[in-house]
Amino acid sequence: MNNQKNYKIKFLVLILFLVFFIVLDLLVGSTWIGFDAFFHNLLNGVDSTANSYIIWQLRMPKTIAAVLIGIGLPLSGLLLQSLFRNPLAGPFVLGISSGASLGVAAFVMLGGASIFTSAWLFSGGISLFSILGSLLVLMAVLAVSLKVNDSLSLLIVGLMFGSLTSALVGVMQYFSSAAMLQRFIIWTFGSLGGFQWDQVFILSIIVLLSLLLSLRLIKPMNALLLNEEYAISLGVSVSRVRLTVIIISSLLAGAITAFAGPIVFIGVAIPHLARNFFKTSDHKILLPAVILLGAILMLICDIISQVPGSSTVLPINSVTAIFGAPIVVWIILQNKKSHANI
Amino acid sequence: MKYYLIFSLLLLLAFSCQNDKDVKYSITSQDSSYKKAAEFDYNLKFKYTSNIKVENKIDYKLITLYNPWQKGEKWISYLLYPKNAKPDTSWPKTDFIIPVPVDKIAVVAASSIGFIEELHQLSKVKAISKRKFIYNNQIRHNVDNGDVFEIISGEQVNIEHLLASNSQLLIQTPFSSEINQDKKVIDAGIPVVYNCDWLETNPLGRAEWIKFISLFLCKERMADSVFTSIENKYHSLKNFASTLDTNVDFLVGGLYKDVWYMPAGGSYKAFLFNDAATNYSWKHSISIASLPLSIESVIKEQLNADYWIEAPYKTYEELEASNSRYVIFKAFKNKRVYHFLKQARSDGANNYWERGVCRPDEVLSDLINIFHSQDYNSNMYYYEELK
Numbered sequence: 001m002n003n004q005k006n007y008k009i010k011f012l013v014l015i016l017f018l019v020f021f022i023v024l025d026l027l028v029g030s031t032w033i034g035f036d037a038f039f040h041n042l043l044n045g046v047d048s049t050a051n052s053y054i055i056w057q058l059r060m061p062k063t064i065a066a067v068l069i070g071i072g073l074p075l076s077g078l079l080l081q082s083l084f085r086n087p088l089a090g091p092f093v094l095g096i097s098s099g100a101s102l103g104v105a106a107f108v109m110l111g112g113a114s115i116f117t118s119a120w121l122f123s124g125g126i127s128l129f130s131i132l133g134s135l136l137v138l139m140a141v142l143a144v145s146l147k148v149n150d151s152l153s154l155l156i157v158g159l160m161f162g163s164l165t166s167a168l169v170g171v172m173q174y175f176s177s178a179a180m181l182q183r184f185i186i187w188t189f190g191s192l193g194g195f196q197w198d199q200v201f202i203l204s205i206i207v208l209l210s211l212l213l214s215l216r217l218i219k220p221m222n223a224l225l226l227n228e229e230y231a232i233s234l235g236v237s238v239s240r241v242r243l244t245v246i247i248i249s250s251l252l253a254g255a256i257t258a259f260a261g262p263i264v265f266i267g268v269a270i271p272h273l274a275r276n277f278f279k280t281s282d283h284k285i286l287l288p289a290v291i292l293l294g295a296i297l298m299l300i301c302d303i304i305s306q307v308p309g310s311s312t313v314l315p316i317n318s319v320t321a322i323f324g325a326p327i328v329v330w331i332i333l334q335n336k337k338s339h340a341n342i
Numbered sequence: 343m344k345y346y347l348i349f350s351l352l353l354l355l356a357f358s359c360q361n362d363k364d365v366k367y368s369i370t371s372q373d374s375s376y377k378k379a380a381e382f383d384y385n386l387k388f389k390y391t392s393n394i395k396v397e398n399k400i401d402y403k404l405i406t407l408y409n410p411w412q413k414g415e416k417w418i419s420y421l422l423y424p425k426n427a428k429p430d431t432s433w434p435k436t437d438f439i440i441p442v443p444v445d446k447i448a449v450v451a452a453s454s455i456g457f458i459e460e461l462h463q464l465s466k467v468k469a470i471s472k473r474k475f476i477y478n479n480q481i482r483h484n485v486d487n488g489d490v491f492e493i494i495s496g497e498q499v500n501i502e503h504l505l506a507s508n509s510q511l512l513i514q515t516p517f518s519s520e521i522n523q524d525k526k527v528i529d530a531g532i533p534v535v536y537n538c539d540w541l542e543t544n545p546l547g548r549a550e551w552i553k554f555i556s557l558f559l560c561k562e563r564m565a566d567s568v569f570t571s572i573e574n575k576y577h578s579l580k581n582f583a584s585t586l587d588t589n590v591d592f593l594v595g596g597l598y599k600d601v602w603y604m605p606a607g608g609s610y611k612a613f614l615f616n617d618a619a620t621n622y623s624w625k626h627s628i629s630i631a632s633l634p635l636s637i638e639s640v641i642k643e644q645l646n647a648d649y650w651i652e653a654p655y656k657t658y659e660e661l662e663a664s665n666s667r668y669v670i671f672k673a674f675k676n677k678r679v680y681h682f683l684k685q686a687r688s689d690g691a692n693n694y695w696e697r698g699v700c701r702p703d704e705v706l707s708d709l710i711n712i713f714h715s716q717d718y719n720s721n722m723y724y725y726e727e728l729k
Contacts, residue, residue, distance in 0.1 A: 030636035050645045053670055054638050193600020311639035313601055
């Protein structure tokens with residue numbers, strides 16, 4: 001009973017923080033708009049002024065994208081960590097994000113871009129090739145998962161696919177011109193500011209679909225926490241759960257990487273933060289927890305990357321890494337400490 | 343004892359294999375009598391760049407390049423002597439000793455092609471980076487018929503191709519003062535000449551590197567004459583522009599995701615913008631590179647800028663398709679957007695980066711044409727209005 005009350009209070013706090021950071025992310029940017037002008041534009045809709053454009057066409061899609069990515073990547077991370085019972089599992093572990101990078105690298109550096117001389121084909125081409133790249137790796141991983149009925153082996157295979165795609169990207173980088181290399185490297189920095197409303201719409205559908213599918217996985221994932229044999233004894237179809245998790249992770253990682261570039265650490269770090277904050281491994285609590293914490297942290301990272309008051313923008317990947325890496329280290333230290341105390 | 347002897351032998355081997363670091367390259371004389379090239383004694387002076395010093399001696403020239411990254415620090419030295427003369431052991435030790443004029447050169451830096459073309463020495467180019475990076479028609483034709491080698495492989499110089507071209511020197515673009523990246527070229531006996539024009543912030547300073555290149559071709563007098571003509575034309579245009587209204591702002595370049603890279607106030611482009619009599623929004627930034635601006639800042643400052651130059655596409659349709667946010671800018675709405683791909687190939691090679699570096703007067707003329715079209719009307723060289 002106390003636990004339930006405790007969870008309710010914590011969720012309420014997180015929801016309040018989420019609302020606060022959504023408003024702050026909209027308010028804060030490279031240029032100062034002012035409270036009056038901000039709320040005037042928010043309430044009166046779009047007009048032809050610079051402020052209106054900044055709020056409705058730049059900050060609003062960016063903020064929503066930050067929330068969606070903050071939901072999607074940690075959700076994928078939580079499912080993968082539980083499936084593989086590995087604390088470092090995340091969207092990159094199956095090589096799916098690397099597959100997306102391979103698709104973009106092929107497009108930008110191998111001259112795939114030269115085929116699409118028309119600009120709209122070029123800008124859509126990056127997203128298209130990113131999704132194709134992640135789908136290619138997904139197909140390979142799925143094919144292997146049908147043959148290999150063992151999560152640990154699948155994890156190793158996923159890591160190998162990731163290494164293979166990274167190696168191919170390295171070869172392409174070696175033979176590329178400086179301009180193409182620079183274009184690809186800028187993509188790897190990640191960016192939320194490039195989101196437009198149509199991309200937000202597509203991503204929100206994918207995230208919503210993934211959330212709905214994940215709700216059905218709460219009980220099976222709890223069962224899998226012990227081991228696969230125990231889960232099977234409870235009537236869980238482990239292969240079906242594995243397939244569903246792979247599909248959800250691939251969709252989320254593929255779509256997010258396609259639109260925002262590779263965003264690191266959030267997928268791995270947030271599930272751990274959720275477990276430590278709520279002191280539980282129950283997915284009924286962890287699922288909403290990672291969604292809220294992920295969205296909050298992504299908004300914080302976005303606010304920092306805007307370098308408020310400055311006209312420059314930091315790459316979002318640098319900021320998420322600055323946050324994510326210490327969290328992962330802290331978690332490892334906490335785990336060591338709790339083992340020592342036993 | 344056995345191991346001590348082996349170790350000593352290895353040490354001896356290591357020391358005996360070291361090259362003489364002072365003299366990187368030299369040749370022995372071919373003929374005891376020689377005739378200096380007519381321009382060898384010409385006294386070249388540099389007005390706009392402080393990174394080059396040339397000292398004319400009786401039978402040789404000393405060229406000192408100063409480190410562009412560490413002001414005032416001596417960086418690389420060249421000793422030039424007339425071809426077929428005998429190098430004298432009493433001459434000072436330098437990094438490179440080169441008999442001039444050279445007959446065959448390898449060129450990696452595209453701007454050097456512009457300089458060599460102005461000096462009418464293109465036939466001496468026997469190796470280039472890659473055909474697709476070079477705009478010049480003659481060079482491309484020579485690559486196609488096998489007279490010129492492509493020597494860049496994965497951003498590195500392919501030594502085998504370079505040697506096959508029989509080039510007597512390599513003109514390279516340095517990106518740091520560390521020249522170890524060219525160690526293999528130097529060890530192969532080919533001197534490396536570093537063209538640092540891209541580090542100059544004054545457009546005339548960039549063009550003045552034509553004089554530096556001319557030293558190796560014994561075309562000093564011609565280079566001086568060509569540069570003086572360019573300088574006079576530039577100043578004439580600048581003086582004319584100074585009489586015009588400077589209240590002109592403009593966007594430069596384009597967006598990548600949510601970052602807009604614009605030339606900073608200390609860059610050579612900002613120099614040109616100033617000489618074209620404009621009021622560039624970012625002229626007060628002191629950086630010499632590009633400013634990574636957020637799109638919010640650009641919208642706030644330049645939503646109503648009158649012009650937009652160096653847009654990344656040739657048509658308004660393509661520009662809008664690349665990023666729908668472009669349509670809100672006044673310059674887009676009023677159809678006052680220009681690209682600088684007028685002399686660009688479909689594979690990306692752009693004469694703006696070859697001849698354009700050597701001819702800042704032509705670039706300035708284009709800019710004045712764009713920003714002050716009611717007062718100045720001339721043929722455009724590199725810029726063109728979007729269709």
